[in-house]
Amino acid sequence: xxxxxxxxxxxxxxxxxxxxxxxxxxxxxxxxxxxxxxxxxxxxxxxxxxxxxxxxxxxxxxxxxxxxxxxxxxxxxxxxxxxxxxxxxxxxxxxxxxxxxxxxxxxxxxx
Amino acid sequence: xxxxxxxxxxxxxxxxxxxxxxxxxxxxxxxxxxxxxxxxxxxxxxxxxxxxxxxxxxxxxxxxxxxxxxxxxxxxxxxxxxxxxxxxxxxxxxxxxxxxxxxxxxxxxxxxxxxx
Numbered sequence: 115x116x117x118x119x120x121x122x123x124x125x126x127x128x129x130x131x132x133x134x135x136x137x138x139x140x141x142x143x144x145x146x147x148x149x150x151x152x153x154x155x156x157x158x159x160x161x162x163x164x165x166x167x168x169x170x171x172x173x174x175x176x177x178x179x180x181x182x183x184x185x186x187x188x189x190x191x192x193x194x195x196x197x198x199x200x201x202x203x204x205x206x207x208x209x210x211x212x213x214x215x216x217x218x219x220x221x222x223x224x225x
Numbered sequence: 226x227x228x229x230x231x232x233x234x235x236x237x238x239x240x241x242x243x244x245x246x247x248x249x250x251x252x253x254x255x256x257x258x259x260x261x262x263x264x265x266x267x268x269x270x271x272x273x274x275x276x277x278x279x280x281x282x283x284x285x286x287x288x289x290x291x292x293x294x295x296x297x298x299x300x301x302x303x304x305x306x307x308x309x310x311x312x313x314x315x316x317x318x319x320x321x322x323x324x325x326x327x328x329x330x331x332x333x334x335x336x337x338x339x340x341x
Contacts, residue, residue, distance in 0.1 A: 159329055
């Protein structure tokens with residue numbers, strides 16, 4: 115059973131388009147982290163959202179944590195080829211248990 | 226600043242051969258250390274974590290073992306590799322103290338292991 119479901123699995127879009135990727139669960143998380151991973155590299159943390167309903171912006175990237183802290187979304191405005199990569203969400207559960215990672219959304223932005 | 230090093234970057238090993246992957250962290254002391262495996266099309270699976278020298282916690286039963294001989298050194302080993310051990314192995318560290326799994330983790334560049 116996958117605790118964190120990410121959708122879509124794959125996304126290929128043209129430069130300049132907008133997109134949203136989702137991270138959903140039936141479980142409640144204390145916080146949720148978003149990472150971007152490029153081929154042959156380790157994931158790099160983009161943002162952590164902690165409060166239900168929280169919205170954080172990182173240039174053209176907007177992250178939202180669901181009110182019930184069970185889901186999150188990442189919206190990219192005017193995507194650029196440099197946004198290409200694997201986007202992973204990871205949930206921090208209450209208590210001291212390991213991070214739960216989703217399978218990721220592989221984004222390809224074509225110039 | 227803190228840095229994390231993993232080597233080798235790629236490795237091709239025959240079935241039944243031993244394995245040793247090394248990870249070192251610089252610029253911090255008493256970090257929490259982690260080994261993950263990332264299979265194609267799947268998310269990161271935590272294999273081992275360590276909160277201190279000689280302290281290893283295993284998350285999944287498997288053909289692998291981990292050791293932490295020094296504060297900033299984490300080693301992933303196997304006595305006999307299986308085909309199913311192929312994958313992308315990632316080492317990560319987080320700040321010590323507090324609840325280990327709630328700290329932000331910083332990843333190395335990974336080792337691509339192919340067992341043939």
